[in-house]
Amino acid sequence: EVQLVESGGGLVKPGGSLRLSCAASGFTFGSYTMNWVRQAPGKGLEWVSSISRSSSYIYYADSVKGRFTVSRDNAKNSLFLQMNSLRAEDTAVYYCASQWLASFDVWGQGTMVTVSS
Amino acid sequence: SYELTQPPSVSVSPGQTVSITCSGDKLGDKYACWYQQKPGQSPVVVIYQDTKRPSGIPERFSGSNSGNTATLTISGTQAMDEADYYCQAWDTNTAGVFGTGTSVTVL
Numbered sequence: 001e002v003q004l005v006e007s008g009g010g011l012v013k014p015g016g017s018l019r020l021s022c023a024a025s026g027f028t029f030g031s032y033t034m035n036w037v038r039q040a041p042g043k044g045l046e047w048v049s050s051i052s053r054s055s056s057y058i059y060y061a062d063s064v065k066g067r068f069t070v071s072r073d074n075a076k077n078s079l080f081l082q083m084n085s086l087r088a089e090d091t092a093v094y095y096c097a098s099q100w101l102a103s104f105d106v107w108g109q110g111t112m113v114t115v116s117s
Numbered sequence: 118s119y120e121l122t123q124p125p126s127v128s129v130s131p132g133q134t135v136s137i138t139c140s141g142d143k144l145g146d147k148y149a150c151w152y153q154q155k156p157g158q159s160p161v162v163v164i165y166q167d168t169k170r171p172s173g174i175p176e177r178f179s180g181s182n183s184g185n186t187a188t189l190t191i192s193g194t195q196a197m198d199e200a201d202y203y204c205q206a207w208d209t210n211t212a213g214v215f216g217t218g219t220s221v222t223v224l
Contacts, residue, residue, distance in 0.1 A: 035213065037213070044215060044217055044218040045154075045160065045203050045205075045215040045218070046215065047205075047212065047213030047214065047215060050211075050213065059211045059212060061212065061213075062118065095159060095160075100165075101165055101166055102150065102165065102206075102207055103148075103150040103162050103165035103166070103205070104150075104152070104162060104205070105165070107159040107160055107161070108159065109159055110159060
């Protein structure tokens with residue numbers, strides 16, 4: 001079964017850091033560009049970052065550029081998102097998603113990040 | 118930055134057809150896709166590359182994209198289709214962009 005499972009969310013104070021992980025199974029992880037997408041409570045979807053198969057190409061939304069860092073370990077079928085200098089507006093459910101033919105074809109269940117004092 | 122605009126909500130009677138629009142500058146020059154999200158669940162792609170349906174997505178879902186507008190059409194709408202729908206495209210192939218989202222109510 002194709003599956004993505006996020007972990008690492010939680011409550012963090014403004015200015016703090018958090019590292020999210022996404023474990024992939026059931027498909028050849030290293031063959032796919034991977035993405036992070038977030039959704040603030042009651043709001044729409046927001047693309048956060050993408051990383052190519054070999055990590056050669058990495059892109060970020062302007063809202064997180066300079067604060068978030070995406071990485072992957074193909075040997076361990078894992079995707080990561082290091083989030084620094086967190087703000088209240090970063091509060092959201094964070095999804096990892098695989099990318100195929102310009103769409104996000106497989107999504108994880110999401111992990112909640114709450115930034116609050 | 119690139120923006121995609123959708124109507125906030127639409128309603129439809131069971132068995133009828135509903136269309137959801139997604140507007141963006143020269144959107145027809147890009148590939149558009151559509152996601153369905155039910156409460157408490159992760160999004161699911163229902164249309165990719167403008168018109169294609171992933172396996173397992175019912176034939177009643179169809180898509181088109183031309184000019185500045187992409188459209189998702191649900192024919193013979195069922196109660197189970199009640200959900201939020203988001204369009205999505207890529208800005209210069211490097212930045213993902215989602216539409217503002219449309220809530221579909223089946224009355």
